[in-house]
Amino acid sequence: MLSGLTIRGRCLLAAGVAAGICALVLDERDLLRVSAFVIALPLLALALSGQVRFGVSARRVIDPPRVEVGSRADVQLHISSSGRFPADGLVLEDGTPHALGGRPRFRLPIVPRHGGQVLTYPVVPALRGIHHIGPLRTWIGDPFGLAQFERELAGRSRMVATPQVVELAGLPAGSGLGTGEDGTARLRAGHGEDDAMVRQYRQGDDIRRVHWKSTARRDELMVRVEERPWHGGVTVLLDRRSAAHRGNGAHNSVEWAISAVASICLHLAQHGQQVRLVTEDGHPLTRNIGGDDGGRDEALLDSLAAVRPSPQRDLECSRDPGDGHELIAVLGETTTAAVAELTKLRPQETRSIAVLLAVRSWNGDGAGNDVDDAARRLRAAGWTVVVADGPRTPITEVWRELCGQTKAGDTAGMMQ
Template sequence: MLSGLTIRGRCLLAAGVAAGICALVLDERDLLRVSAFVIALPLLSLLLSGQVRFGVAARRVVDPPRVPVGSRADVELHISGSGRLPADGLVLEDGTPHALGDRPRFRLPVVPRHGGQVVSYPVTPALRGIHHIGPLRTWIVDPFGLAQFERELAGRSRLVATPQVVELAGLPADSGLGTGEDGTARMRAGHGEDDAMVRQYRQGDDIRRVHWKSTARRDELMVRVEERPWHGGVTVLLDRRSAAHRGNGPNSSVEWAVSAVASICLHLAQHGQQVRLVTEDGHPLTRGIGGDDGAHDEVLLDALAAVRPSPQRDLQCSRDPGDGHELIAVLGEVTTAGVAELTKLRPQETRSLAVLLQVRSWNGDGGGVDVEESARTLRAAGWNVVVADGPTTPISEVWRELCGQTRSESTGLMA
């Protein structure tokens, strides 16, 4: 119980006890009365402060509970007094992580017992993630500074700092159809064997895959693709490997990649496409986002807010990362072996697009893998590739260039 006394209170209590002993030895009744008062004062302060701490309640409101990085949220603390004794001289401190700034501290001279009091402060998350605000602690001190009690008034509240989303324009040609050729080239003709998916013949296709009925009907060579049926939708791959990125904090290349993925996924979903988001190891972060009223946007942003770098050194794919869908990959530094992993299980007739980050530009490092060599290897495998040169490269510009490549490719095929 005496642990609630401050240094001043303990010194005053010790002085009262010493004065009381001297009064008894010297038989001084006046001094004994003074010592009794000196001893009673800190003990009374201790008792009253202990009663007050149980008569204070608080709750926290975070508005809004989800904000983009760099945007403001307001935290409101509703303090109320419910005890018989007035709660005066409260010191409040709310715990906040480093990414939200300094810990706010308040002093409330009086807490009304009817209606309470509201104090608020702003927070601006500097880093993407799920941040926990709290606990809210108070220090109740008596007017003389003789006793002090610490108490936790409120637990933790969650604030989700989502990645920044950039508005994009346009779509890749025939996006969501699953392959790079014109969607009208795919057809379902008749029944039975004629139900096979077909497309135009390409140089190097196996002659055994020619669909002769469709060829006769269209008067041009058509080949079967029924081995891998078409599935609508787009798979977006986020490369979150720590070894593949450079830079620190909000200006790192991995944050640029997360922001790009968020922008691409939401843009595709807003245009009615089904979007599946996976990481470099094929682990799905979301399934079936889009194609509705956008109710799943928060799910996508929450998933990206919680993404953390992976210790995996290189890309390793045990299966097609696109799962038979059109694939858009946002990649950090990729080695020749990583490129081979990406391309070996991808069907050639399925469209694949990549955004390669020139990660050395994020910290001025001149070393690392040559991104142009990786881009050439991917293009040789039939991928559309755009290189993001550095942290100042606008995501919208990269997306526009990627869409332009697919439109040029589609025009060339039609010609």
């Protein structure tokens, strides 16, 4: 009941009670009157503050609501007054999580009834994830500072901090991934002008899609089918096992792996590949990334923003992790048993690529022999392997080395 009293109000109430006890002991009626007044004052302030009508409202706008880790977003607080008189002396505090910085605090001398006021503060997410900003709170008190009540002006707002995406260059050589800048052309190999996919003209089709050779050959109007044939695509595997990674916070090796996976998936999608993203347990995070639909890219980044480390300790594959397609696996600490799980169900003729993280380097230790042993075993099984030596290793450098290894491998295969 008395929780709304401030320290000043509690001290005044305690003083009044003490004065009243002394007045009763000493039989001093004047002191008793003073004590009654001192006791009544904070209680009256408490009652009036609790019953006052508060005519202030607020709404929050985050621009943009989705931002990359380390980038800036602006939070706008639109404060308006709906009461008869202007609200003054407000203290506002927005509940910003620690990963977005400290809690911003504002003191408003006055909030005009018409037009309101806009407060803006920046947030720079230090950690990937789904963050919730809010609630926005203020405190209402009496002029004497004896009582104070907390009021919520706005609830929580969702903000997505996506993993960092770096721009990659080139494509791994050979197979469905193409060779360097000619990858897209190789995907279309065998589907020339004469073999274009066509169908009969339908009402509403764009006349620019008419395939004149097929029209002349069949003596009826034929149009191109824009959908490209399915080439099997690429499966990207993210190893998110907490036991397979090292480091703390934003410098954890799993964050490096997530950033690498995001960069690889978007890079392949921009080059016309159909990409499927799965985790170490075979669970798909997203399907069919790619094409002209930018919403799929956003879905990929949202999925990776929400990824949490898995308690699973070992890699266990009940089926081929690539589902028969080409596979790019970004792996944490990989044991001999894990290598066996990855390779036992993979077809020998299907392209398999692994990016191995020397996770001990994320703790400041040496890379160790485990990474070299895992890389040797994967290469023996026909995999292309690149090792990321530590947190300072650029993703672009790893990708460049991977493209170089596949090109060298294809050249050697042609010479044989």
